Amino acid sequence: LSVLLLNGPNLNLLGQREPDVYGRETLQDVVARLEKVMEEWNGRLEHCQSNHEGVLIDAIHRAKGVHDGIIINPGAFTHYSYAIRDAISAVELPTIEVHISNVHARESFRHHSVIAPVVIGQIVGLGIDGYEWALRSLANKIGKK
């Protein structure tokens, strides 16, 4: 099992950024947790965080033929990036969308995801646990561990 973990803008600041909303754990903690799960399965995890839309799109394109699936927290791009949505459609890799915070309990601009129609499903509001559930669910869907 090979999975691409993608984190969008401002998620490099996880742990310091609005800790009441996003918690105190860092992106490094997230990656370490998923790597631990992957170790059990002899799987491979590639992680990419970027504050730039095009870098995320390039990473999605490169995943084709390399990874079995994608876990993405697109950050604020969730709400308006048709380009990221099209990239996910283009590569046809099973993808799960993660949001650390409960976007539905926040500002109304966060209620809509332009990414949602092209992913298997979303995990929202469960903190960084959501990334691990996404990985476990993706592995079940792909049927490969």
Ligand code: DQA
């Ligand atoms: C987020 C929610 C987005 O609305 C926000 O712009 C983020 C993080 C989350 O993980 O809760 O950057 O995707």
